[in-house]
Amino acid sequence: MALGDGDDGAAAAAVPLISDRPKHAAIVRSGTEWTAAAHVITAVIGSGVLSLAWSVAQLGWLAGPGMMLVFAAVTALQSALFADCYRSPDPEVGPHRNRTYANAVERNLGSSSAWVCLLLQQTALFGYGIAYTITASISCRAILRSNCYHTHGHDAPCKYGGSYYMLMFGAAQLFLSFIPDFHDMAWLSVLAAVMSFSYSFIGLGLGLANTIANGTIKGSITGAPTRTPVQKVWHVSQAIGDIAFAYPYSLILLEIQDTLKAPPAENKTMKKASIISIVVTTFFYLCCGCFGYAAFGSDAPGNLLTGFGFYEPYWLIDFANACIILHLLGGYQVYSQPIYQFADRFFAERYPASRFVNDFHTVKLPLLPPCRVNLLRVCFRTVYVASTTAVALAFPYFNEVLALLGALNFWPLAIYFPVEMYFIQRHVPRWSPRWVVLQSFSVLCLLVSAFALVGSIQGLISQKLG
Numbered sequence: 001m002a003l004g005d006g007d008d009g010a011a012a013a014a015v016p017l018i019s020d021r022p023k024h025a026a027i028v029r030s031g032t033e034w035t036a037a038a039h040v041i042t043a044v045i046g047s048g049v050l051s052l053a054w055s056v057a058q059l060g061w062l063a064g065p066g067m068m069l070v071f072a073a074v075t076a077l078q079s080a081l082f083a084d085c086y087r088s089p090d091p092e093v094g095p096h097r098n099r100t101y102a103n104a105v106e107r108n109l110g111s112s113s114a115w116v117c118l119l120l121q122q123t124a125l126f127g128y129g130i131a132y133t134i135t136a137s138i139s140c141r142a143i144l145r146s147n148c149y150h151t152h153g154h155d156a157p158c159k160y161g162g163s164y165y166m167l168m169f170g171a172a173q174l175f176l177s178f179i180p181d182f183h184d185m186a187w188l189s190v191l192a193a194v195m196s197f198s199y200s201f202i203g204l205g206l207g208l209a210n211t212i213a214n215g216t217i218k219g220s221i222t223g224a225p226t227r228t229p230v231q232k233v234w235h236v237s238q239a240i241g242d243i244a245f246a247y248p249y250s251l252i253l254l255e256i257q258d259t260l261k262a263p264p265a266e267n268k269t270m271k272k273a274s275i276i277s278i279v280v281t282t283f284f285y286l287c288c289g290c291f292g293y294a295a296f297g298s299d300a301p302g303n304l305l306t307g308f309g310f311y312e313p314y315w316l317i318d319f320a321n322a323c324i325i326l327h328l329l330g331g332y333q334v335y336s337q338p339i340y341q342f343a344d345r346f347f348a349e350r351y352p353a354s355r356f357v358n359d360f361h362t363v364k365l366p367l368l369p370p371c372r373v374n375l376l377r378v379c380f381r382t383v384y385v386a387s388t389t390a391v392a393l394a395f396p397y398f399n400e401v402l403a404l405l406g407a408l409n410f411w412p413l414a415i416y417f418p419v420e421m422y423f424i425q426r427h428v429p430r431w432s433p434r435w436v437v438l439q440s441f442s443v444l445c446l447l448v449s450a451f452a453l454v455g456s457i458q459g460l461i462s463q464k465l466g
Contacts, residue, residue, distance in 0.1 A: 031259035036273035037280070039256045044249050044281050049200055050304045050324075052246060052285055053207065053292025055239035057300035060223030064293065065286055067240060071247045072282040074445065075414070076274060082250055082418040083270040084425050086257045091425055092265040099258045101251065101413070108421040120412050121251060122342070127405040128335035129388035132328045133166050133173075134396050138303060139321040139328075140165035146321070150314040162396050169325075170389035173332050177340070177381040178371070192330025199323040200284060202316060203304045207291030218297030225298065234462075237455020241407040244452060246285060250414045336384065343380050397463045404460060407452035415445040 056064030085104040087094035098104035101121055106114035141160045148158035176188070211217060226232040257270045292304050351357045360372040419442050422428070428435050 029259055029261045031256075031261060031269075033269050033273040033276065036256050036260060036270060037276040039252075039259075040249055040273065040277035041280055044247070044277070045196055045200055045284060049246060049285060049288050050203060051242045051302060052289035053296065053300040053304050054302045055242045056289040056293040057219065057224045057296070057298055058235040058239035060221050061219050061293075062221050064223070064239075065290060067243055068282060068285050068289065071243050072278050075247045075249075076278050077441070078250065078414050078418045079253060079274040079278075080271050081422040082253050083257060083267040083274065085418070085421045086254055086266050086270070089425070091267050097258065098254060100254055101417075104254060104421060105417055108424040109417070113417070113420075117413070117417055120409060122339055124251060124405065124409040124413065125335045125339050126388065127408075129173075129332055129384075130392045130395075131405060132332045132335075133169055133388055133392035134162075135303075136169040136325050136328045137162040137165040137392070137396065139324040140168070142321045143318050146314045146317045150312070163393055166389055166392050166396070169328070170385055172329060173336075173388075174382060174385045176329065176333050177336065177385055178373070178377070179333065179337075188330040188333060192327045192334070195323040195327035195330075199320045199327065200288065202320040202323070204284070204288050204291060206316070207288065207295045207304065210295035211291055214295065217294045219293045220298075223298075224300075234455045234458050237407075237452050238459050240448065241404065241452035241456045244407060244410040244449070245405050247281070250418065339384065340377070340381060344377065347376055347380075395460060395463075397460060404453070404456040407449050407456050410452075411442075411446045411449035415442050415449075 052068075055067075058064075059067055082104075084091035085108065086098055088096040088098060088104075088107045096107065098107050102114050102118045105117040141162055144160050145158045148156055152158070179188070224235070226235060253270070253274075256273075257266050260266045260269045262269075288304065293300050347354075347357045357376045358374075360374050362370050363373045364370045419438050422438070423435065428438075
């Protein structure tokens, strides 16, 4: 199997990975820096924003906002480096387009690195499915608890299990997984984006309103106190992991860049779009994180809308959590479709004569138009949804899972591969000042990721055993 080149008429030697050639002979690229920025903002602002008040609470007023600004700067740098990898060998006029992350890694670093990248990327996408299943269950329970507290008082024993709601969410995803590909799910993506902004604005507004009602700004420079210094270290590392989860979008950067028109060169347009989106996202994150911390101080909940720092107005809490659930229905599919499409192409190229893999069957259901069903898709996507649901049932811990995913994928996917590809693209000589600075930057990010990874694993194990 081979990774596809660009559609610019240039041929390149095939290298052993997955084919990525477009299905259609001509692709119309009409995107601008504003459409690209909109794609990035829609993808990045998600459930991770709800954990930022807790993260700021662990780090304190100085390190909390400071760490967000640091990750914003790191994301701006890595996205600028990565944008230069869209075309090869020249970042502006190179004849070969690298439409996906794996394409770019294979072109610049070889097929072995590309397989490692592909494994990490697919693992990250699988992890998003787990995190979204957990979050949807929490929001379902939050709606029930909000109504219970409103009816019976804030001290009522309103407790609900999460397993049933994870299974319900999995069943809904099993149905949505029959959407063939991205081209047929535009309506779902638009709905998810609207819901994402809705619940984020509600969380921001409630935090601001609660701060004003308190008449004081809670919190401290050092953050929430803990029983032991070791516990403080673990909480700080988890907070860093949560922030790392909320920022990078390297998984989808090249796919977005592939929508841009030229001239001007796609890498220049993408760099402008990245700056716009990072500024907007950072403003949003700082507001949600800081207003949440100012409202609740050391008691800031792990999830701003489901941790019941807010009780009233209960109907607004219900609406916000319903928005979260609807956003997660679409978000799960956005991060699952690349895996589905990879599996479709992989098996179709490996078994071109298999009827199980390649044949489609028309199915007519009552009150619905006829639909075409492929047995491979039914089996693979059913197993995939079942596996994400099973892992979520085994580890239903919101903050710890987000921190683990952020720490695990931040350095290799957001830092290491973009830096190494930049060296190849720009022919940076070893031990030159630029090489030393970027390698030092990479090593520093590796240490931060390792610190966050250890803490998130410890938190996950503690939650499981506790």
